[in-house]
């Protein structure tokens with residue numbers, strides 16, 4: 001009855017776990033949710049200042065917002081014009097559009113291992129052959145493997161800045177080497193950058209896309225983590241060759257992005273409120289990150305390894321023993337603790353057991369209680385952790 005690709009459509013584990021984690025008694029480290037108290041909520045004055053947004057708009061997005069986004073992206077060292085900006089209903093839409101543009105059955109797509117779950121889901125739907133490149137918060141990106149896979153890939157999907165799930169941030173030297181490799185081959189770079197502004201130790205290195213000389217690229221960002229996910233607003237900026245088909249794909253998907261959200265975001269970009277909002281949220285997230293790091297050291301030290309991330313929303317914890325983390329997740333949910341099994345982020349089995357733990361959503365005392373509960377569970381499941 002359905003198209004063949006529907007056989008390749010896996011359920012989004014995040015959605016399933018988030019649904020289960022809705023109960024207030026559940027301590028959730030599962031989603032990539034901003035803290036409720038950090039959400040940007042426009043006040044009545046902001047709403048009253050909106051122009052008339054109720055007619056259909058442009059597929060590319062509101063011109064004023066495209067100009068402001070281009071300005072911000074140029075400040076990151078990526079030369080672009082407003083014509084190269086496409087406003088999206090969430091950056092997840094960029095993944096869908098780029099997948100539609102580039103991927104058919106057996107298209108080789110370079111992905112990080114681990115990689116953002118919902119990107120893997122979209123690439124698989126279109127039939128991609130995923131070519132993994134190992135990324136680890138302690139060991140960095142496996143650049144030798146990157147060079148080998150880039151020679152075959154048509155698309156290289158990377159989240160080099162506070163990666164979801166590993167939290168890893170590529171160094172300047174790694175970014176330069178990745179850019180030089182892509183310039184030597186035909187792969188299009190797809191750089192996904194929603195966490196850049198959530199940096200707790202100073203600015204992150206400039207995007208890889210701005211370091212390319214020859215290769216074509218798509219760079220995307222989001223207002224979900226810095227303002228509110230409910231706005232459903234993100235953007236992509238692309239090499240001029242890719243813009244005409246991307247705009248047509250956007251038009252075919254949904255005509256244009258929500259104009260109400262676009263004008264709200266235009267306002268906060270133009271009056272500096274976005275940067276003030278991010279600056280006011282960083283101390284809260286830094287404190288929660290530090291609370292999780294301390295709780296992990298207190299309860300899991302010696303039985304797991306991790307790097308304290310300097311940005312983003314996640315700890316990527318490698319367990320000392322081999323465990324079925326899907327089963328662990330189900331058992332944890334029984335005890336009102338939600339976490340993300342590492343397996344879900346890999347295209348092929350990783351050979352080690354990992355958990356992704358979000359630190360932004362739970363308050364510090366819940367972080368402490370949740371990690372203590374996790375340690376108890378691990379002591380039962382991993383005899384060597386006793």
Ligand SMILES: Cc1ncc(COP(=O)(O)O)c(C=O)c1O
Nearest residue numbers: 032090091092116164222224234
């Ligand atoms: C790496 C990455 N890309 C894209 C997204 C999608 O974000 P949004 O659609 O809210 O902009 C997320 C959300 O968690 C993400 O982690």
